[in-house]
Amino acid sequence: MEHVVIIGNGISGVTLARHIRKLSDKKITIVSAETDYFFSRTALMYVYMGHMKFEHTQPYENWFWKKNRIELKKGYVETIETASKTLHFAEGDTLHYDKLVIATGSKPNKFGWPGQDLKGVMGMYHKQDLDNLEKQAPNRDVCKRAVIVGGGLIGIELAEMLNSRSIPVTFLVRESSFWNGVLPEGESQMINRHIKNHHIDLRLSTNLKEIKSDENGKVKSVIIEETGEELLCNVVGLTAGVTPNIDFIKDSDIETGRGVKVNRFLETSIPDVYAIGDCAEQHDPIGNRRPIEAVWYTGRMMGETLAQTICGNRMQYNPGHWFNSAKFLDIEYQTYGWVFAKPRENEAHFHWKHADDTKCITVNYNSKTNAFIGINNFGIRMRHEAFDTWLTENRDVDYVMNHLAEANFDPEFYTRFEKEILSEYSSQYATS
Amino acid sequence: MSLAKPDALDITTKQKVSLAIGVIGLFILALALFNTDFPNEALFLTLALGFIAIGTIVYSREAYLTKLEGIKNDGAWFKSISSRGVWGWIVGVILTGFYIVLYFYPQYLGLGADGATNTGLIGLFDPLSQLLSDRNASQWFVYGTLYTLAILAFGYKFILKYRHNRYQQVRTVSVMFFQLGFAFLIPEFMYVMNNDLPYYDLKSMWPLNYYIFDEWSVNGFLSNGNLGLALILFGIITIFVISPILTYKYGKRWYCSWVCGCGGLAETAGDSFRNLSSKKMSVWKIERWLVHLVLVFSVIMTTAMIYSYLGYDKNDFWLTRGVFISLVIGFLTLIFAGVMYFKRQELGKDAKYGAIGFFVVIALLLVMHFTGTTNHIFYAKAGALRSAYGIYIGSIFSGVIGTGFYPILGNRTWCRFGCPMAAILGFQQRLFSKFRITTNGGQCISCGNCSNSCEMGIDVRHYAQKGENIVRSSCVGCGICSAVCPRGVLKLENDSMKGRINPTEILLGNDVNLMDLVNDK
Numbered sequence: 008m009e010h011v012v013i014i015g016n017g018i019s020g021v022t023l024a025r026h027i028r029k030l031s032d033k034k035i036t037i038v039s040a041e042t043d044y045f046f047s048r049t050a051l052m053y054v055y056m057g058h059m060k061f062e063h064t065q066p067y068e069n070w071f072w073k074k075n076r077i078e079l080k081k082g083y084v085e086t087i088e089t090a091s092k093t094l095h096f097a098e099g100d101t102l103h104y105d106k107l108v109i110a111t112g113s114k115p116n117k118f119g120w121p122g123q124d125l126k127g128v129m130g131m132y133h134k135q136d137l138d139n140l141e142k143q144a145p146n147r148d149v150c151k152r153a154v155i156v157g158g159g160l161i162g163i164e165l166a167e168m169l170n171s172r173s174i175p176v177t178f179l180v181r182e183s184s185f186w187n188g189v190l191p192e193g194e195s196q197m198i199n200r201h202i203k204n205h206h207i208d209l210r211l212s213t214n215l216k217e218i219k220s221d222e223n224g225k226v227k228s229v230i231i232e233e234t235g236e237e238l239l240c241n242v243v244g245l246t247a248g249v250t251p252n253i254d255f256i257k258d259s260d261i262e263t264g265r266g267v268k269v270n271r272f273l274e275t276s277i278p279d280v281y282a283i284g285d286c287a288e289q290h291d292p293i294g295n296r297r298p299i300e301a302v303w304y305t306g307r308m309m310g311e312t313l314a315q316t317i318c319g320n321r322m323q324y325n326p327g328h329w330f331n332s333a334k335f336l337d338i339e340y341q342t343y344g345w346v347f348a349k350p351r352e353n354e355a356h357f358h359w360k361h362a363d364d365t366k367c368i369t370v371n372y373n374s375k376t377n378a379f380i381g382i383n384n385f386g387i388r389m390r391h392e393a394f395d396t397w398l399t400e401n402r403d404v405d406y407v408m409n410h411l412a413e414a415n416f417d418p419e420f421y422t423r424f425e426k427e428i429l430s431e432y433s434s435q436y437a438t439s
Numbered sequence: 440m441s442l443a444k445p446d447a448l449d450i451t452t453k454q455k456v457s458l459a460i461g462v463i464g465l466f467i468l469a470l471a472l473f474n475t476d477f478p479n480e481a482l483f484l485t486l487a488l489g490f491i492a493i494g495t496i497v498y499s500r501e502a503y504l505t506k507l508e509g510i511k512n513d514g515a516w517f518k519s520i521s522s523r524g525v526w527g528w529i530v531g532v533i534l535t536g537f538y539i540v541l542y543f544y545p546q547y548l549g550l551g552a553d554g555a556t557n558t559g560l561i562g563l564f565d566p567l568s569q570l571l572s573d574r575n576a577s578q579w580f581v582y583g584t585l586y587t588l589a590i591l592a593f594g595y596k597f598i599l600k601y602r603h604n605r606y607q608q609v610r611t612v613s614v615m616f617f618q619l620g621f622a623f624l625i626p627e628f629m630y631v632m633n634n635d636l637p638y639y640d641l642k643s644m645w646p647l648n649y650y651i652f653d654e655w656s657v658n659g660f661l662s663n664g665n666l667g668l669a670l671i672l673f674g675i676i677t678i679f680v681i682s683p684i685l686t687y688k689y690g691k692r693w694y695c696s697w698v699c700g701c702g703g704l705a706e707t708a709g710d711s712f713r714n715l716s717s718k719k720m721s722v723w724k725i726e727r728w729l730v731h732l733v734l735v736f737s738v739i740m741t742t743a744m745i746y747s748y749l750g751y752d753k754n755d756f757w758l759t760r761g762v763f764i765s766l767v768i769g770f771l772t773l774i775f776a777g778v779m780y781f782k783r784q785e786l787g788k789d790a791k792y793g794a795i796g797f798f799v800v801i802a803l804l805l806v807m808h809f810t811g812t813t814n815h816i817f818y819a820k821a822g823a824l825r826s827a828y829g830i831y832i833g834s835i836f837s838g839v840i841g842t843g844f845y846p847i848l849g850n851r852t853w854c855r856f857g858c859p860m861a862a863i864l865g866f867q868q869r870l871f872s873k874f875r876i877t878t879n880g881g882q883c884i885s886c887g888n889c890s891n892s893c894e895m896g897i898d899v900r901h902y903a904q905k906g907e908n909i910v911r912s913s914c915v916g917c918g919i920c921s922a923v924c925p926r927g928v929l930k931l932e933n934d935s936m937k938g939r940i941n942p943t944e945i946l947l948g949n950d951v952n953l954m955d956l957v958n959d960k
Contacts, residue, residue, distance in 0.1 A: 337509030391880025
């Protein structure tokens with residue numbers, strides 16, 4: 008019986024294991040150095056905030072693994088010996104595989120700032136980061152100020168976490184407006200205001216120069232690049248993006264770039280070795296997607312797809328229409344299709360914002376053909392299925408705007424804004 | 440109140456003051472309980488109830504109006520009261536004790552025996568009872584007043600907490616209205632109009648209202664002319680006409696989280712405890728057997744009860760014993776046969792066997808009766824059955840455990856494990872209703888906020904992370920899972936029954952060919 012070993016018990020590895028089990032009787036072992044059981048990394052923030060306990064972040068009860076004959080092994084893989092198909096663990100033991108899947112996820116970026124390894128400096132990715140934060144910042148007496156470096160999705164979540172314990176936060180963002188590499192201007196600025204409304208000290212166009220230590224090797228302050236200002240703080244969160252977690256593979260003969268290089272079938276350069284999730288890097292990016300997709304949804308999709316290949320039905324990773332979501336403090340964000348920070352060639356944006364400054368949308372469409380390309384929506388929930396269908400049907404932007412009510416996913420009794428949006432859209436494009 | 444983490448969430452001075460005011464209100468009630476003589480009862484009652492209300496209101500305003508709108512669950516698992524900490528246990532013990540005394544030892548609350556004047560806590564409430572219906576208070580009046588106060592005050596708190604969520608606001612106003620109007624005021628005014636009529640909370644339906652078909656109750660209605668007849672007919676119509684229609688259109692939420700008094704208290708005063716409801720599969724297995732067993736008990740008990748006071752002669756009244764039994768058997772047969780024929784593939788194997796088992800038991804009992812084989816057993820047992828039901832289900836399960844155990848087992852312990860009405864409505868919701876919680880394509884990130892907040896112990900995440908609609912007999916449609924979801928994955932809606940139950944393996948967003956390949960299997 009073939010033995011499939013999966014390194015990494017995140018959404019990618021676990022989805023893969025589940026689907027292999029549905030399709031076959033192969034022996035499956037999931038290896039993890041982080042936790043005993045699969046947990047949802049997206050929920051770590053809520054544990055710190057007291058919304059859930061850590062055990063609630065585990066999607067499956069502990070009997071699930073045994074019941075489905077999925078072995079779990081806690082261990083840190085130090086080397087992969089592809090010739091003998093053996094994994095060597097730091098603990099000293101080894102494990103033989105017939106097929107190997109690398110699903111080790113990401114690690115927080117460190118860009119060589121002085122002091123980036125001090126006590127009290129951490130990313131916000133692993134369970135261990137959560138434990139560390141709990142130790143270093145249990146309340147605002149112990150942690151009088153925290154500095155977050157890097158204005159992205161993890162940074163804003165870390166800000167929300169610290170805010171929940173009334174710990175003052177200074178947020179260093181190198182861009183001129185929050186996440187404006189991805190978000191169009193109107194949306195990005197709305198988020199700037201929202202962050203400030205939460206009494207977070209948002210510093211745009213600000214870079215970190217250095218993290219200074221006290222006499223005990225613990226962080227004492229940070230120095231700002233542009234002004235030389237020294238900010239006293241007890242915790243520094245490094246949230247300036249993530250990188251595939253593949254240092255341990257560099258010594259093997261599996262081809263790597265920034266991540267583990269894979270083809271459309273998620274196969275690496277070595278037969279019977281695959282890679283999925285955050286750590287995988289496509290040789291050629293698919294469509295408008297990046298070669299490395301560090302997103303929950305794509306990790307799950309790769310797991311769903313690879314299971315077919317591993318169980319004899321060789322299938323390409325062929326993601327459908329792009330979608331994503333996030334939450335910026337109290338504002339939910341969803342995106343369907345493609346919307347870029349600035350309209351590309353032959354693209355145009357329609358932007359609408361509600362007067363209360365907590366809801367807005369941007370619609371991206373082809374300025375020549377009027378084809379609908381994508382939508383960003385903030386503060387209004389929209390139906391994934393509706394947009395997926397419209398994108399498949401190649402609808403034009405007029406159709407989408409006129410049928411926007413069908414895509415509403417807000418709870419019952421909520422105020423609807425489609426009329427207002429349509430009216431503003433119509434008046435803007437009255438001549439077209 | 441401080442253990443390590445809760446230090447991080449200290450309350451403001453204003454909140455401390457309002458807490459103190461609320462405690463003073465409770466203190467006045469406690470003084471009354473210990474037979475303190477108040478110079479002016481009406482004044483001190485007003486102060487007690489007023490302070491409790493004001494304390495809660497000011498505390499809530501300070502907690503929520505000083506912050507931006509949004510989900511406000513910070514610290515729920517740190518605070519002692521909402522995480523089975525010391526305060527949770529203390530409140531649980533106090534509530535449980537209060538219920539035990541209320542149901543079984545009302546004399547300790549000050550109830551005057553055999554028409555004597557009330558003392559103690561009940562005596563303090565005399566002025567209010569006199570004002571509403573010109574009679575002295577009873578332990579039930581005290582209970583009703585405090586219950587209503589709790590729903591109104593905590594309902595206000597809840598509305599502030601969820602002021603960004605219109606569904607929660609409307610639903611809470613509904614629950615506050617039904618408690619104040621239907622459960623509390625209307626019965627008092629009805630008594631004034633006609634003091635012969637039995638107490639009747641119009642929104643309380645059989646089988647939740649287990650005594651409406653008692654002999655004293657039916658006689659009480661029927662001997663009060665057209666009004667009484669209309670009331671009892673209303674009771675029957677709500678069970679057989681109004682409820683099935685509303686449950687079909689909206690799911691059982693129309694009752695369980697919009698109208699019912701038990702639900703009303705659970706959603707308002709019980710809001711802090713919804714996360715304590717266990718999501719374990721082992722607990723669900725107990726739940727589904729327990730709640731349906733209570734239903735079977737209720738059906739047998741009620742049938743026996745009614746049978747015991749019906750006559751034999753159709754010249755006296757058309758509904759003789761024989762006719763009644765035939766109707767019951769006929770009705771149950773219709774339901775069970777209908778479900779087995781149309782919906783058997785949707786029932787789990789043990790559900791099928793369980794349903795068949797229950798049906799056989801009920802039918803046997805009734806048939807044995809009808810053929811005269813066990814006349815005496817059924818007749819003699821009716822009283823005992825009714826009495827046992829009243830004590831163990833109506834008082835202990837529903838009240839003592841149901842509410843007393845809020846801080847330990849969650850705010851819907853009764854609803855989940857014991858309410859026979861929940862079983863009936865849930866049965867219909869699962870098999871024949873337009874209601875579902877739609878999951879938003881592939882957007883779920885498995886964070887678990889939904890499951891954590893489900894008061895009925897449904898593992899909502901299990902469905903959301905598979906892109907499946909949630910169609911569960913226990914879902915009361917409170918909508919909190921949808922409210923706390925950080926990615927907008929859940930929506931309560933009523934839509935065509937076709938395709939309502941949609942097991943999904945590959946979620947939206949992946950290769951459409953893969954979706955077709957795996958999902959249609």
